Amino acid sequence: MKFMDEYRDEKLAQKLIAEIKRIVTRPWVLMEVCGGQTHSIVKYGIDRLLPKEIELVHGPGCPVCVTSLEMIDKAHAIARRPDVIFCSFGDMLRVPGSDADLLVLKSRGADVRVVYSPIDCLKIARANPDKKVVFFAIGFETTAPANAMSVWQAHKQGINNFSVLVSHVLVPPAISAILQSPGNRVQGFLGPGHVCTVVGYHEYEPLAKQFNVPIVVTGFEPLDLLEGTLMAVRQLEEGRAEVENQYPRVVQREGNRAAQELVNSVFEVSDRKWRGIGSIPQSGLTLRAEFSEYDAERIFDVQSINTQESGACISGLVLRGAKKPHDCPAFGKTCTPEHPLGATMVSAEGACAAYYAYGRHLHHPKPAEQDKASAS
Amino acid sequence: MNKPADITPAFGSCPLPITDHKEVVLPHGSGGKLSQQLIQKMILPSFKNELLQPLHDGAIFSIGNTRLAFSTDSFVVSPLFFPGGDIGDLAINGTVNDLAMCGAKPLYLSAAFIIEEGLPMDDLWRVIQSMRRAADRAGVALVTGDTKVVDRGKGDKLFINTSGIGLVHDGVNIQPTRATPGDKVIVSGHIAVHGIAIMSVREGLEFETEIASDTAPLNGLTEAILAVCPDIHVLRDPTRGGVTSALSEIAEAAHVGIRLEESRIPISEEVKGACEILGLDPLYVANEGKLIAIVPADSTEAVLAAMRAHPLGKDAAIIGEVVTDHPRFVTMKTRVGGTRVVDMLSGEQLPRIC
Numbered sequence: 245m246k247f248m249d250e251y252r253d254e255k256l257a258q259k260l261i262a263e264i265k266r267i268v269t270r271p272w273v274l275m276e277v278c279g280g281q282t283h284s285i286v287k288y289g290i291d292r293l294l295p296k297e298i299e300l301v302h303g304p305g306c307p308v309c310v311t312s313l314e315m316i317d318k319a320h321a322i323a324r325r326p327d328v329i330f331c332s333f334g335d336m337l338r339v340p341g342s343d344a345d346l347l348v349l350k351s352r353g354a355d356v357r358v359v360y361s362p363i364d365c366l367k368i369a370r371a372n373p374d375k376k377v378v379f380f381a382i383g384f385e386t387t388a389p390a391n392a393m394s395v396w397q398a399h400k401q402g403i404n405n406f407s408v409l410v411s412h413v414l415v416p417p418a419i420s421a422i423l424q425s426p427g428n429r430v431q432g433f434l435g436p437g438h439v440c441t442v443v444g445y446h447e448y449e450p451l452a453k454q455f456n457v458p459i460v461v462t463g464f465e466p467l468d469l470l471e472g473t474l475m476a477v478r479q480l481e482e483g484r485a486e487v488e489n490q491y492p493r494v495v496q497r498e499g500n501r502a503a504q505e506l507v508n509s510v511f512e513v514s515d516r517k518w519r520g521i522g523s524i525p526q527s528g529l530t531l532r533a534e535f536s537e538y539d540a541e542r543i544f545d546v547q548s549i550n551t552q553e554s555g556a557c558i559s560g561l562v563l564r565g566a567k568k569p570h571d572c573p574a575f576g577k578t579c580t581p582e583h584p585l586g587a588t589m590v591s592a593e594g595a596c597a598a599y600y601a602y603g604r605h606l607h608h609p610k611p612a613e614q615d616k617a618s619a620s
Numbered sequence: 621m622n623k624p625a626d627i628t629p630a631f632g633s634c635p636l637p638i639t640d641h642k643e644v645v646l647p648h649g650s651g652g653k654l655s656q657q658l659i660q661k662m663i664l665p666s667f668k669n670e671l672l673q674p675l676h677d678g679a680i681f682s683i684g685n686t687r688l689a690f691s692t693d694s695f696v697v698s699p700l701f702f703p704g705g706d707i708g709d710l711a712i713n714g715t716v717n718d719l720a721m722c723g724a725k726p727l728y729l730s731a732a733f734i735i736e737e738g739l740p741m742d743d744l745w746r747v748i749q750s751m752r753r754a755a756d757r758a759g760v761a762l763v764t765g766d767t768k769v770v771d772r773g774k775g776d777k778l779f780i781n782t783s784g785i786g787l788v789h790d791g792v793n794i795q796p797t798r799a800t801p802g803d804k805v806i807v808s809g810h811i812a813v814h815g816i817a818i819m820s821v822r823e824g825l826e827f828e829t830e831i832a833s834d835t836a837p838l839n840g841l842t843e844a845i846l847a848v849c850p851d852i853h854v855l856r857d858p859t860r861g862g863v864t865s866a867l868s869e870i871a872e873a874a875h876v877g878i879r880l881e882e883s884r885i886p887i888s889e890e891v892k893g894a895c896e897i898l899g900l901d902p903l904y905v906a907n908e909g910k911l912i913a914i915v916p917a918d919s920t921e922a923v924l925a926a927m928r929a930h931p932l933g934k935d936a937a938i939i940g941e942v943v944t945d946h947p948r949f950v951t952m953k954t955r956v957g958g959t960r961v962v963d964m965l966s967g968e969q970l971p972r973i974c
Contacts, residue, residue, distance in 0.1 A: 288956050467956075470956075603962075
């Protein structure tokens with residue numbers, strides 16, 4: 245496929261791997277921030293093609309995984325109501341709350357619908373004037389513009405049976421939190437390409453400087469990830485700590501101004517609780533006061549739900565890159581995608597689920613191709 | 621942003637696990653692991669017998685000197701009409717194909733209709749005419765049936781069940797357990813077409829060229845294969861759960877490994893594009909007019925040539941082989957040279973957020 249196959253070319257991949265091997269002189273720990281990057285790395289087996297000096301740890305950039313249990317419980321309380329049509333991105337449906345997941349609620353009679361775009365919810369709201377349509381607005385800066393647009397359009401079109409349950413999170417505060425956490429091992433970042441498409445990467449420059457850490461804004465295809473790794477390793481080897489852009493075909497330093505303006509007009513920055521990490525100051529987005537009539541938390545009076553997360557799994561450590569999925573004794577045994585114990589096993593973008601889906605829980609001899617590839 | 625972060629101690633992020641579903645949820649019907657769970661936990665223990673045990677596309681048994689194949693399938697597709705077909709031809713082709721995958725010549729079909737009150741008579745007529753044409757094309761007779769009507773809201777317009785009987789060719793022994801190391805894995809054409817055709821209609825996606833379902837009767841193609849290789853080991857039509865589920869079931873049943881090569885799997889540009897947009901992996905998307913053949917190595921070229929000579933197999937390709945390594949698992953050499961396991965999904969593929 246044009247503009248896609250070019251970035252999955254085996255010969256070019258081998259060239260990049262050879263170059264990484266040529267320049268690396270000592271072990272480095274890199275974190276890819278985005279869940280989509282984690283998914284791609286494990287899907288294509290990229291981490292296993294890299295020289296042993298390079299360790300990739302997986303970051304907190306799966307929006308489904310970091311949505312707090314409390315927020316999931318709020319979503320479920322709303323979705324259970326007979327007067328509600330509850331709309332969500334697909335991979336949120338299997339995330340367990342304290343009691344059930346949205347698929348189970350659906351089987352019990354809740355009207356739960358998967359949408360690809362929050363704008364679709366407005367169509368559903370118009371077609372069901374006797375129902376209250378609620379969209380679960382989660383995600384990083386990437387989904388914020390579309391989610392903001394749904395509120396903006398509802399306001400403009402006078403749709404008053406639509407609201408959003410907002411649990412937006414922001415990447416830079418999470419990177420900052422990871423770098424300040426005790427025992428942090430991360431020495432360089434593959435920055436989130438699609439987040440930066442919206443917000444640009446100037447916000448990352450103070451982070452690189454403050455923590456003396458290279459950040460390479462990176463895409464999602466195999467060659468993007470390999471090139472991003474090469475650029476980060478080169479910086480580390482040369483003792484540089486800069487923000488570089490591997491993904492210029494999509495990302496510009498200033499980002500998408502129109503999208504930013506829309507987001508800023510609908511949302512404002514606020515504290516946010518992250519699953520597995522805890523509360524991070526100024527790390528999320530909430531609706532501005534002038535849009536409070538679209539705030540599902542207020543409309544359905546679920547602010548008082550306050551769920552404490554139990555301590556049975558290590559997804560907090562996985563989300564911060566301190567542990568790998570297979571460091572967990574439950575991984576692939578008592579914790580599987582059918583019976584997830586934690587959020588990182590639920591979404592396809594979660595590190596545990598990606599490891600599981602692509603067979604990292606299995607102990608079988610490596611196929612010959614892989615041995616060949618890693619020996620070359 | 622530069623305030624020190626308030627981080628709670630390391631552990632602390634788990635909800636109570638959902639250990640067992642108390643209710644049936646949609647993924648139980650997806651053809652993945654939860655479907656398997658239903659079969660293994662409820663169906664097999666209750667009805668245990670040697671014909672059911674192999675969990676093939678149909679049961680194969682003898683009456684006198686005649687070997688018969690018997691299969692059934694239900695159709696609940698929404699929308700009823702989609703590019704390339706409708707619930708009617710799907711219902712005929714589905715059971716015809718299940719019989720063909722047993723190495724049988726499909727003969728007689730039954731059809732049962734569960735109709736929701738209010739279904740336009742014109743729609744029902746269109747479906748029935750489509751079934752008639754599909755039956756003619758496959759060379760089968762619809763010989764018995766049933767109709768039921770349910771209250772409005774108690775069904776989704778129209779559900780159809782078809783069952784069928786076919787005659788198994790002499791000397792043919794097709795079983796998932798016969799997959800043997802050294803065998804080649806052949807797919808009869810571009811994968812993931814049907815699932816994407818349905819998804820495109822549901823999501824209102826428009827592409828430069830319309831993606832039409834591949835629904836088709838495969839008994840002509842299997843006849844062509846059996847003519848050159850009666851000793852074919854396994855045939856399977858990768859419907860629900862796609863190529864992955866079909867191959868995982870075979871690897872499991874035969875206790876062998878299957879190794880695929882991503883770059884050899886035929887996928888059309890349109891379907892690839894749609895999968896990228898929808899966030900789906902084509903290996904898990906349903907097919908309705910494709911088959912997978914597991915073929916003894918020395919017959920590979922003959923089978924491939926016979927398939928390519930048939931209109932429904934012109935894009936057939938060898939996509940992998942059966943191996944002794946990693947028994948019970950399917951692996952794939954990825955496009956960039958890495959390797960990964962291709963595992964059955966637990967439920968439906970859910971579109972990813974970004």
